Amino acid sequence: MRCIFLIATLLIITLPPMTVDAQNEGECQSVYDTAVRDVLEYCLWAENNTACAASGAVTLEAEDGATMMEIGGTMAMEAIALVRADSDNSAWSIASLRLADSIDPLDFTTLLLLGPASLEFERVLDYPPGAAFNLFTDSEPLPCSKLPRPGLLVQAPAKNLALLRGNGVALAINGTAMLHTDEDGNLTVSAIIRETIQGDMIIFSGYSAHKTKIVPFDPDSLAHLPVEVLPRIDQVPLPGSAVVQEQTALHLRPHPEAYRSTLVRAGSRVNIFGQSEDWLMVRLVDGEMGWLSHDVLELDVPGAIPVMDEPPAKPQRPFGPVLARGVTTADTNNLRDGPGQEYAIAVQLPPNAALDIYARSLDDDWLLVETTAGIRAWINVTLVKPNTPFNLEDLPYSPDMGTGSAQNPT
Missing domain, CATH: 2.30.30.40 (SH3 Domains)
Known part of the structure; x- marks a missing residue:
């Protein structure tokens, strides 16, 4: 018995600690889902030319030494020196950065720092604050094995290039790309949609460039990317x-x-x-x-091509955060207890009443909104004018399709 006890004790001591994924796959998914919601909840409405501590353990450090570590905290890019998304045993650390577009001041380049990783910013002629940086990725273990490799996810403005300088290399991103680094600080740039120019090399969507070599990207390096928090949800294709x-x-x-x-x-x-x-x-x-x-x-296309009869399902933004904003358009706007004319009127609003938008109905004809008075109800899409850009198909379906008792149409 003593021998068995000693063997068991040694096994407990020598076995490596279990990751969240090894303990419970549901917990692993929860780590991902929580981080995605936090990004949208705390940083979706951040101003242009700011960095935002989105989830987990993020530190924003200014050139004068001041720091911001509170989730949802922001710092102006012109003042910032360093962003760190540190390792966290229970959460996934993400920082969200917005660089204003040079053509359309309302549009922006999105930078998502997926931790554990850091960005050190440089002041370089012809590059605005935040556009020139050195990316470093840590080798520390992630809290969940089903999170993406640490790095920087970049999405250019809708109608312009993102002109960046990463680790001393000029980048022109026309779409969405993912940046990783090796142990020597060399970039690997993977184009997800449209092409990216790295120095004098053109990287087409589906390919990665490391130093002077361009090859179809490694699908494992782009697995589990949180594309649902980007302004445009771009799906990752097969390599090549x-x-x-x-x-x-x-x-x-x-x-x-x-x-x-x-x-x-x-x-x-x-x-x-x-x-x-x-x-x-x-x-x-x-x-x-x-x-x-x-x-x-x-x-x-290296490797097997999966069999499908329908397009792959597009990732959906999670239900919960405010995902868009708009105003009412008609002289009288009926908000109802459910997504249909048969539901009772919850409130009537005048034109130009402000609304927060949360979700859509299954038939895409109704939006779940909240008024400035805190009343949450449904309104027909034809009665809403968005004042923030959004695609109807990117909105999640509401888990509750009706809160009131159905009545005959009025």
Whole structure:
């Protein structure tokens, strides 16, 4: 018995500590979900040219030594010297940064620092504050094995390039890209949608560049990215791409008669997401998705292509935070207890009444909103004018599709 006890004791002492993922996969998902909600709750409405401590253990350090560590705290980019998203045993640390667009002052470049990692900023001629930095990623273990590799997720403004200088290298990002570093501080730049220019190299979507080498990206390095918190939700394609060999029509379904009016020119490069018999699910450079025949494509996709009959499900923003804002448009605006004319009127609002927008109905005809008086109810989408940009399809469905008793339409 004593021998058995000693063996058991040694096993307890020598076994490595379990990660959250090893203990409970549900806990692991909770770590991810909590961080995503925190980013949207605390930093979605941050001003341009600021850094925001979004989740976990984040430190914003100014050039004068002042620090901000409170979740939701912000600091102006012109004053900041360092952002750290530190290792945390129970939470995922993320910092969110916004750099104002040089053309449209209402638009911005999004930088998401996914910890454990840090950004040290440089003052470089021709680069605005925050655009020139050195990225460092830590080797400390994540609180959950199903979180993405530490690094910097970047999304350019909708109609402009993000001009950055990372670790001494000039970058022009036309879409969304992910930046990682090796132990020597060398960048690996992976293009998720559209192309990225690194120095004199063009990195097409689906590829990574490390030093002078461009290859299809490692899918593990881009797994679990929190794209649902970006202004535009861009899905990560399969590594590599395909080139269209002859002009062809994009198809709605994998069938020769299901073509659209969209023509894809010969020489166009497309991303691949899946296949169905002789058809491939593709994404064009402008983000439109559809099907093309395998016969018109020259493939450069390493590994197996998954089988699918429908486009991959787009990641959804979580329900809970305010995701958009708008105002009422009609002379009289009825807000109802549920998403339909059959529900009782909860309140009537005049035109230009401010609304916070939380979710949509299953038929996309109604929005779950909250008034300045704190009344939460449903309003028809035709009665709302957004004053912040948002896509209806990016809003989550409400878990409660009706709070009042249904009545006959009025």
